[in-house]
Amino acid sequence: MMTAEIITIGDELLIGQVVNTNQAHIAQRLNEAGVVVKGMTTVGDNLEAIVGALKEAFASQDVVIVTGGLGPTHDDITRDAVCTFFKTDLDFHPPALENIQRLFEYRGIPLTRINRDQALVPRGCEVIPNSLGTAPGYLFHRDGHTMAVLPGVPYEMQTMMQETVVPFLEKQNPGQVVRHRTIKTTGIAESILAEQLGDIEALVPSSESLTLAFLPSPAGVRLRITAVAPDAETARRRIAASEERIRAKASKYIYGVDDEDLEQVVGALLQERGWTLAVAESCTGGLILDRLTNVPGSSAYVERGYVTYSNAAKVRDLQVPATLIEKHGAVSKEVAIAMAEGARKAAGTTFGLSTTGIAGPSGATPDKPVGLVYVGYADAEASLAVRFTLGEGRRRVKERAAQAALELLRKKLLKD
Amino acid sequence: MMTAEIITIGDELLIGQVVNTNQAHIAQRLNEAGVVVKGMTTVGDNLEAIVGALKEAFASQDVVIVTGGLGPTHDDITRDAVCTFFKTDLDFHPPALENIQRLFEYRGIPLTRINRDQALVPRGCEVIPNSLGTAPGYLFHRDGHTMAVLPGVPYEMQTMMQETVVPFLEKQNPGQVVRHRTIKTTGIAESILAEQLGDIEALVPSSESLTLAFLPSPAGVRLRITAVAPDAETARRRIAASEERIRAKASKYIYGVDDEDLEQVVGALLQERGWTLAVAESCTGGLILDRLTNVPGSSAYVERGYVTYSNAAKVRDLQVPATLIEKHGAVSKEVAIAMAEGARKAAGTTFGLSTTGIAGPSGATPDKPVGLVYVGYADAEASLAVRFTLGEGRRRVKERAAQAALELLRKKLLKD
Numbered sequence: 001m002m003t004a005e006i007i008t009i010g011d012e013l014l015i016g017q018v019v020n021t022n023q024a025h026i027a028q029r030l031n032e033a034g035v036v037v038k039g040m041t042t043v044g045d046n047l048e049a050i051v052g053a054l055k056e057a058f059a060s061q062d063v064v065i066v067t068g069g070l071g072p073t074h075d076d077i078t079r080d081a082v083c084t085f086f087k088t089d090l091d092f093h094p095p096a097l098e099n100i101q102r103l104f105e106y107r108g109i110p111l112t113r114i115n116r117d118q119a120l121v122p123r124g125c126e127v128i129p130n131s132l133g134t135a136p137g138y139l140f141h142r143d144g145h146t147m148a149v150l151p152g153v154p155y156e157m158q159t160m161m162q163e164t165v166v167p168f169l170e171k172q173n174p175g176q177v178v179r180h181r182t183i184k185t186t187g188i189a190e191s192i193l194a195e196q197l198g199d200i201e202a203l204v205p206s207s208e209s210l211t212l213a214f215l216p217s218p219a220g221v222r223l224r225i226t227a228v229a230p231d232a233e234t235a236r237r238r239i240a241a242s243e244e245r246i247r248a249k250a251s252k253y254i255y256g257v258d259d260e261d262l263e264q265v266v267g268a269l270l271q272e273r274g275w276t277l278a279v280a281e282s283c284t285g286g287l288i289l290d291r292l293t294n295v296p297g298s299s300a301y302v303e304r305g306y307v308t309y310s311n312a313a314k315v316r317d318l319q320v321p322a323t324l325i326e327k328h329g330a331v332s333k334e335v336a337i338a339m340a341e342g343a344r345k346a347a348g349t350t351f352g353l354s355t356t357g358i359a360g361p362s363g364a365t366p367d368k369p370v371g372l373v374y375v376g377y378a379d380a381e382a383s384l385a386v387r388f389t390l391g392e393g394r395r396r397v398k399e400r401a402a403q404a405a406l407e408l409l410r411k412k413l414l415k416d
Numbered sequence: 417m418m419t420a421e422i423i424t425i426g427d428e429l430l431i432g433q434v435v436n437t438n439q440a441h442i443a444q445r446l447n448e449a450g451v452v453v454k455g456m457t458t459v460g461d462n463l464e465a466i467v468g469a470l471k472e473a474f475a476s477q478d479v480v481i482v483t484g485g486l487g488p489t490h491d492d493i494t495r496d497a498v499c500t501f502f503k504t505d506l507d508f509h510p511p512a513l514e515n516i517q518r519l520f521e522y523r524g525i526p527l528t529r530i531n532r533d534q535a536l537v538p539r540g541c542e543v544i545p546n547s548l549g550t551a552p553g554y555l556f557h558r559d560g561h562t563m564a565v566l567p568g569v570p571y572e573m574q575t576m577m578q579e580t581v582v583p584f585l586e587k588q589n590p591g592q593v594v595r596h597r598t599i600k601t602t603g604i605a606e607s608i609l610a611e612q613l614g615d616i617e618a619l620v621p622s623s624e625s626l627t628l629a630f631l632p633s634p635a636g637v638r639l640r641i642t643a644v645a646p647d648a649e650t651a652r653r654r655i656a657a658s659e660e661r662i663r664a665k666a667s668k669y670i671y672g673v674d675d676e677d678l679e680q681v682v683g684a685l686l687q688e689r690g691w692t693l694a695v696a697e698s699c700t701g702g703l704i705l706d707r708l709t710n711v712p713g714s715s716a717y718v719e720r721g722y723v724t725y726s727n728a729a730k731v732r733d734l735q736v737p738a739t740l741i742e743k744h745g746a747v748s749k750e751v752a753i754a755m756a757e758g759a760r761k762a763a764g765t766t767f768g769l770s771t772t773g774i775a776g777p778s779g780a781t782p783d784k785p786v787g788l789v790y791v792g793y794a795d796a797e798a799s800l801a802v803r804f805t806l807g808e809g810r811r812r813v814k815e816r817a818a819q820a821a822l823e824l825l826r827k828k829l830l831k832d
Contacts, residue, residue, distance in 0.1 A: 014453040016443030017629065017640075020436055023458070027432030037430040039465065040458035042439070049455065180431065191488050191528045200490060213461075214489045215428055216569065224433065279723075285709025286702035289723045293701025296777050296810055298725075304733065305723035307695075307705045313720035313763065317733065347729065361712050371522075389524055393548065394712055396571065 001228065002173045004030050005057035006040045007050075009068035009078055010152060014044045022067050022157060029161050033169045034176040035063055036228075045069055050081035058085075058145055063169060065161075068152030070135040072114040082138060082149055083122050090120040093127050096136040103134055125149075128164045132156045139168065146172065179227050179235040181243055184260065185253040186220030186407050193221050196250055203245045208238045218399045219262070220255075255410055262406040263291040263298075269413045270301040270350075277409075278347035279305040280318055280339040282330065283357035283373055287402045303347045308339065318342030331356050331368055336376030336385035344378045352378035353409050357388075359397045373401040375408050418589050420446050421473035422456045423466075425484035425494050426568060430460045438483050438573060445577050449585045450592045451479055461485055466497035474501075474561055479585060481577075484568030486551040488530040498554060498565055499538050506536040509543055512552040519550055541565075544580045548572045555584065562588065595643050595651040597659055600676065601669040602636030602823050609637050612666050619661045624654045634815045635678070636669075671826055678822040679707040679714075685829040686717040686766075693825075694763035695721040696734050696755040698746065699773035699789055703818045719763045724755065734758030747772050747784055752792030752801035760794045768794035769825050773804075775813045789817040791824050 006026050012018045020042065027037045038061055043049040050069070057064045069078030083089060097119035104111045118134050121127055128137030128148065133156040138149040148165045150157045185193060194214065197203060204210035204225060215222040225242050229235035247254060256265045270277060279288050279302075289305040292298055306317050311330055314320040320338040328334045336356050344352025357373030364370045370392050376385040386408060390400040422442050428434045436458065443453045454477055459465040466485070473480045485494030499505060513535035520527045534550050537543055544553030544564065549572040554565040564581045566573045601609060610630065613619060620626035620641060631638040641658050645651035663670060672681045686693060695704050695718075705721040708714055722733050727746055730736040736754040744750045752772050760768025773789030780786045786808050792801040802824060806816040 013440075013456070014443060015447050016440040016445075016453075017631065019440045020456075024429070024432040024435045027430055029432075031431050037432075038460070039469075040430070040436075040456075042456035044454070053455075178431075180433070182433070189523070189525055191531045192525065194489050194530065195528055213427055213491055214487065215433075216487065224428065226427075226431070281702075281705075284706075285714075285718070286697075286705030286721060286723070289702030290700075290706045290814075293723070293725070293775075294811055294814070298701075299779075302701070302723075303726050304729035305702060305725075306733075307702070307709070307718070307721035307723070309709070309715050309721075310719050310763075316762070317720065317722075346732065347726075359709075363715070389522065391519075391523065391548075393571065395710055398706075398710070 001176055002035045002062040002169070003038045004035045004063035004065065005038060005061045007053050007057055007064060007066045008040070008042045008152070009045065009050060009066065011044045011075070013042050013068075022152065022154060025154070025158060026065050026067070026161060029166055030063070030065070030169070031178050031180070033166050034173050034178055035169055036178065045075045045077055047077055047081050047084065050078060051085050054081065054085045054147070058147055062145060064145070064147040065165070066147065066149045067157050070118075070137075070149070070151040072118055072134065078149065079122065086122060086124065086140065088123045091123045093119050093121045093136065095129070096121060096127060099129065099131070099136070100134045128160050130156055130160055132159055137164070139164070175230050177229055177232050177235050179229070179232065179239060181225045181239045182215075182258050183223040183225070183243060183246060183254055184220060184256045185223065185250060186255055186262065186403055188221065188250075188253045190214055190216045190221045193250060193253065197246065198249065203249070204242050210238055210242055218396060219403050220253075255407060261291070262403060262410065264295055266406055266410050266413065267292065267295045267298055267301065269410065271297065275351065275413075276301050276303045276347070276349040277351045277353060278303050278343040278349040280343035280352065280354040281305065281307050282309060282314075282339070282355055283359045284355045284398050284402045284405065285309070285359070287398050288353070288355065288405055291402060291406070303349045306343055314339060314342075318346065329368070331358055331372060331374065333374050333385040333387065336374035337378070337383045338376075340376035340378035340385075341383050350379065351409065351412075352376070352383075353405055355401050355405050357390075357397070357401055359394045359401075360392060361394060371397050373397065373404070375401070375405045377408055377412055379412070417592055418451045418478040418585070419454045420451045420479035420481065421454060421477040423469050423473055423480060423482045424456070424458045424568070425461065425466055425482065427460045427491070429458050429484075438568060438570060441570070441574060442481050442483070442577065445582055446479070446481070446585070447594050448596065449582050450589050450594050451585055461491045461493055463493055463497050463500065466494060467500050470497065470501045470563070474563055478561060480561070480563040481581070482563065482565040483573050486534075486553075486565070486567040488534055488550065494565065495538065502538060502540065502556065504539045507539045509535050509537045509552065511545070512537060512543060515545065515547070515552070516550045544576050546572055546576055548575055553580070555580070591646060593645055593648050593651050595645070595648065595655060597641045597655045598631075598674050599639040599641070599659060599662060599670055600636060600672045601639065601666060602671055602678065602819055604637065604666075604669045606630055606632045606637050609666060609669065613662065614665065619665075620658050626654055626658055634812060635819050636671075671823060677707070678819060678826065680711050682822055682826050682829065683708065683711045683714055683717065685826065687713065691767065691829075692717050692719045692763070692765040693767045693769060694719050694759040694765040696759035696768065696770040697721065697723050698725060698730070698755070698771055699775045700771045700814050700818045700821070701725070701775070703814050704769070704771065704821055707818060707822070719765045722759055730755060734762065745784070747774055747788060747790065749790050749801040749803065752790035753794070753799045754792075756792035756794035756801075757799050766795065767825065767828075768792070768799075769821055771817050771821050773806075773813070773817055775810045775817075776808060777810060787813050789813065789820070791817070791821045793824055793828055795828070
């Protein structure tokens with residue numbers, strides 16, 4: 001199994017001005033090539049710090065991917081650091097200059113000396129072409145260790161990884177693949193899910209090089225199965241069997257896999273059957289509708305929605321009886337049901353979905369705390385509401401309530 | 417000047433499943449406390465790797481911030497690594513258990529043994545309370561070096577940084593402050609804003625240790641002024657003078673500062689004057705309402721909202737004449753105005769705001785491309801609509817349209 005370290009360079013990363021998305025992208029690409037990332041390091045535009053990081057990584061891992069600091073200005077010193085580390089000088093590389101000239105001609109701007117200098121590359125490297133920018137990359141292969149040095153501009157780096165670095169690594173690393181499968185759950189706490197699953201080793205046997213990770217988030221706990229296998233088919237088979245064992249223990253809480261969101265799962269169920277939906281949101285304030293309408297094609301089933309913050313809106317738009325609100329309060333099971341029924345009826349849709357609750361920080365009463373939310377549901381035959389207590393933090397309550405509402409709808413669509 | 421290293425822990429980072437946003441957040445907070453980040457390291461859930469990273473960082477920097485791997489399940493081993501590194505054992509910490517019990521009681525779910533075990537903390541640390549989650553943090557201060565160990569869940573970590581870690585570091589680090597001020601603009605491109613500002617050195621003189629950064633985003637370009645000063649008062653004074661010079665050049669595009677979002681600015685303007693708002697969204701699908709209702713207290717002025725995806729909804733709920741839709745199409749200036757007027761009338765509010773457009777990827781026609789959006793506005797005296805072309809990408813179109821609508825409302829509220 002080949003191992004790797006990712007080194008990202010730039011002062012903008014150290015002051016937190018930029019979120020480091022290159023690391024995750026490179027890690028994914030390496031993983032797919034069967035290279036296991038052992039660590040990631042970020043240093044500033046500082047010669048000593050860069051050389052130190054290169055030294056340590058190159059000595060301890062098979063592969064080192066370096067990005068950032070290859071631009072034309074004075075603060076870009078990665079090339080100097082690479083020369084220092086490999087004890088080499090710069091050579092002029094004519095194809096790199098041709099590429100730079102082509103880019104400047106295309107943009108219709110005059111070539112400057114500092115751009116021309118980007119065609120100077122460390123002696124002894126294989127040059128990685130950069131069709132989208134002026135900075136070429138450098139590939140070194142010494143004593144079984146590989147170092148690829150790439151610019152930090154994401155789309156340039158990504159193209160160079162795909163076109164040159166990954167194919168090179170795949171040739172070095174035959175007979176070894178890493179695959180992942182993420183199973184997404186919601187409505188169950190991490191610790192309770194862990195108890196429900198029981199003996200983890202039985203689900204993901206280490207004898208088959210399988211591992212399982214628990215990844216909690218406001219949307220629910222994700223379970224990630226990882227397989228290291230000699231080939232893609234074996235990895236696929238082992239993961240499928242493991243997924244089946246996990247589903248047998250916790251199917252009730254599983255709504256999707258990998259990149260699937262609940263709004264996509266629910267949307268696909270609605271669209272498949274030609275069903276339509278109307279949503280009436282109070283405490284979630286539009287978040288459910290925003291999520292549903294992020295899905296391309298959602299206009300086929302999201303007929304309309306209401307954000308009924310005021311009681312007057314609940315009465316006028318959803319035909320919730322004012323007496324019902326007086327008797328039970330706007331945050332109640334009865335009003336949640338009436339909202340879902342009212343939205344469904346006004347819109348003439350297959351289903352109605354509603355939320356009413358206390359997102360906070362104000363609005364709580366002794367018997368109705370912040371985080372109390374009722375989710376209402378209505379179809380042609382029946383309607384119901386479910387009570388949730390979702391903690392504190394206005395945005396968090398909104399997120400959890402939206403997730404709970406979409407999950408309730410998913411279960412009803414599946415006739416659970 | 418104190419120096420720091422940030423260590424983030426988790427296999428999900430090494431496989432690229434999660435983009436590491438914690439690093440940037442922590443770096444910003446340390447910066448503001450006058451602590452310079454020298455490096456960032458990411459390692460997996462592996463005892464040897466974690467202990468190695470702790471050793472190296474604690475020996476070479478004044479401050480080490482560690483996040484991740486404090487959860488209750490078998491793959492969370494950061495606490496073990498911390499004990500190994502400090503050669504210490506676990507102690508039971510009663511307040512941490514009380515906090516865990518409180519969270520479980522509140523959520524109405526039974527406490528499990530593995531959650532109870534989170535109340536065991538490394539002996540000799542100062543416990544960092546975690547009011548939002550079950551994992552307490554640990555603060556060590558040895559031989560002038562500080563290590564803070566925090567959970568990886570972003571909102572828990574952020575709260576613990578703000579409430580405990582940053583105040584602790586500020587006490588360690590007198591006589592040097594770094595302060596930032598971010599001026600938020602929208603509706604103007606980065607290059608045009610740069611031209612409008614002119615000579616940057618005159619706005620942020622380097623003689624006063626001021627710098628300016630341009631930070632573009634889908635919500636608009638932010639301008640960040642940074643001051644390094646001997647004390648907070650000097651930093652404040654220099655930044656205020658610089659901000660005034662920048663405002664004199666570009667006030668028209670500036671809607672807020674620092675963490676202020678447009679929904680907060682608009683919300684404050686509405687609340688101050690006792691005004692109310694109704695929103696009718698088509699292409700933005702609930703995003704404007706979601707943003708407005710994220711602001712605590714927004715129920716005072718967000719009377720209600722409509723997500724009228726279908727024509728039937730526009731006709732029934734907003735009284736848009738069906739003939740108007742037939743004549744001009746749902747995506748038109750006329751319908752945008754009628755939607756804003758209809759929402760305002762139905763809700764009896766001071767203002768009505770609306771969007772109608774083509775978020776894509778489908779729905780475009782030769783004369784109405786993806787990204788075409790009309791924003792409508794209505795008050796007691798007048799109504800109008802403004803046309804925008806906002807590019808492609810469904811989510812991006814929604815975000816830009818929501819921002820354009822809120823900015824139009826802000827300008828109208830200020831009678832621009």
